[in-house]
Amino acid sequence: MNRYTLQEVLVVNQYSFDQWDTSLTDQNYFQIIFVNSGKGYRNSNGIRLPYQANNIFLSSSKHKNKFEVEEHSKFTYFRFTELVLSGGVNLPERKSWLKRIEQLLHQPSIVPGDVISFEDDREIVWDLHNLVIEEFKSEKVYYQEIIANAISTILSIMVRNISSKHTTIKKEVPYTNNKIDQILSHIRQHVYDNNKTKISFLAEKFTMSQSSISTYFKRKTGDSIHQYVTKYKMKLVEQRLQHTDLTIAEIAYQLGFTDESHLTKTFKKHFTVSPKQYRNSYSET
Template sequence: MLMNRYTLHETFVVHQYSVDEWEAKPHNHNYFEIIFVEKGNGYHTINDIKFSYKEGNIFLLAPEDTHHFEIKQHSKFTYFKFTELLFSGKVNLPDRKYWLQRIEQLLHHPNIIPGDVITHKEDRNIIWDIHNLVLEEFKNEKIYYQEIISNAISTILSIIVRNISEKYNSNQKSVPAVGNSKIDLILSHIRQNVYDNELTKISYLADTFNMSQSSISTYFKRKTGESIHQYVTKYKMKLVEYRLQHTEFTIAEIAYQMGYTDESHLTKTFKKHFSMSPKQYRKEVTLSS
C-alpha cells in the first residue's frame, strides 16, 4: 500500500483537532510530533501496533513512524510538530554535549516502545504544564517566544527520553513487549550507548542479552546483514555527520565524544564512509546552506 507522507516546512507549528472520526489515512512524516490527547478515547496504531488511548495520554512520533487513530468517543488532540532545526541554535549550552546525546536518542531512535511515552505521574503533570506554556507563547508571540518554545520542547523531549529509557531498561530485564524483538532491543541498546565503547563491545552485548559472543554475532549478522562492528561504526558516522551539520564542535571534540582515540582516527574512519574528511564535509555543508 502506498503510504502518504506529510512534509513540514516550518521549524515549529501547533495544530489542534477536535473530531468524531479520523479521516487521515495511515501516513508518516519528515518531522517529529508530540501528540497530546486533550479529551476522548479510542485506538492509536503506531508502526502497526494498536493500543487504546485516553485523555491525558502523550505520544511521540519520530520521522518515518507511521500512525493513525480510530476514534470511539469525540476526541481533541494538540500536536506539536517540529524539525531538528528547532534546536540548531542551542549548541552553546553549558551542558550541550549531554543535551545533544539525549536529543540524538530521539533523532535516530525508532519508537521501539510505542504507546503513551510517560510512565511517571509527576513527569506527566510537568509536561502538561509545559504544553500550556508553549500554547500561550505560540499564540501571543511575545519577545523571545521562539527561544522559550525551543527550550520548552527540549525539556519535554528530555523527560520523554528519561521515561522511554526506563521502559526500555525494565523491558530488557523481562520478556520483551509486543513488537520488541531481541534484535530491536540489541539495536536500541547500541544506539543508547554508542558514546561508550565498553557498552557496545561484543562481550558486553553477549552478557547483557544472555547469548554467547559467537551466537550474538551470527544472530546480528543474519538479522541486519552486517556485523556488530559495522553497525556501530555506521551509526557513529551518522551522529558525526549530524554534529558536523548542526553544531560548532571541533573535529577533535566530536572524536572525543564518539569514543575515538584522536582526531586522525575519526578522520580516517569518516573518509571511508563519505570519501572526504570531516573538515571537507563541514565546509561543503556550509557552502551549500
C-alpha cells in the same frame, strides 16, 4: 554564528476538535503527542491503533499522522524543530535533548503505539507536561531553564520505557528475532559509551559467550558488532556535519572517538572524503 531561542527549537501547540484537521502536518524533526482527552484511532504510516486520554505518542518527520476521532479530542504537541541539531542553540539541556531524541529515533522501529510502559512514569510525564505548559504561558524568571530540564526528564523517562520493551533483565532471552532487537536497542541506547558496546559487555549482558554473540549478530545483521557500531556512529556524524556547527573535535568527543584524527580516519574509510570536505560539499548543495 546564529543564536536561536527556546521558542524556535521547541514549539508547543494544543488542538481540540471533533474531526481531524487535515492542515496539520508532521514537518518537524521530532515530536511528542499527548492525548489530553477523547478517543479514537491513530493512523501512522499505515499502522492503525486506538488512542484514549493520557496516551503519549512519538513521531518523526518520516511519519504521517492522522487521527480518526470518535469522541471530541484534545491534543498537545511538543514539536522539536531541526534547530535542536544546531550548535547555535544556547540552551543548557540541548545536548541532553539531542542524545535522548537520537536514542528514541533509532530504536529498531519507532514505537507506533503509546510509549509508556510504567503507569507511575506516566503520571510523572503528565505532571511535567503541565509544568511545561504553565512555564511557557507565564514566562517567569528562569522559565527557559525549567522547561529545558523538564523536557530532558520527559525524554529520559521515554527512553527508559521504550528500552524496557526490548530488554529482559536478569534472565536469559531465547534466540529469537526479539533478541537481536534487544541487542540493537542496547547498542543504540549506549552508542556514546564505548565500554557498553564491547563484545565482552554484550556477551555478559545477554548471557552468551563472546563467540556465540559475535556469530549470532553477524548472521542476523550481516555486520560484525564492531562494523555495526561504527556504521551507526557514522550516521550520527553525518547528521551533525549536515545540521550543526559543532567542530570535528567536538563531534569526536561526543561519539567516543580517541580524537579528531581518529574520527577523520574512520570517516574517510566510509565516505572517501574527510568530515571537513563532506561538510563543505553539503553546505554548497
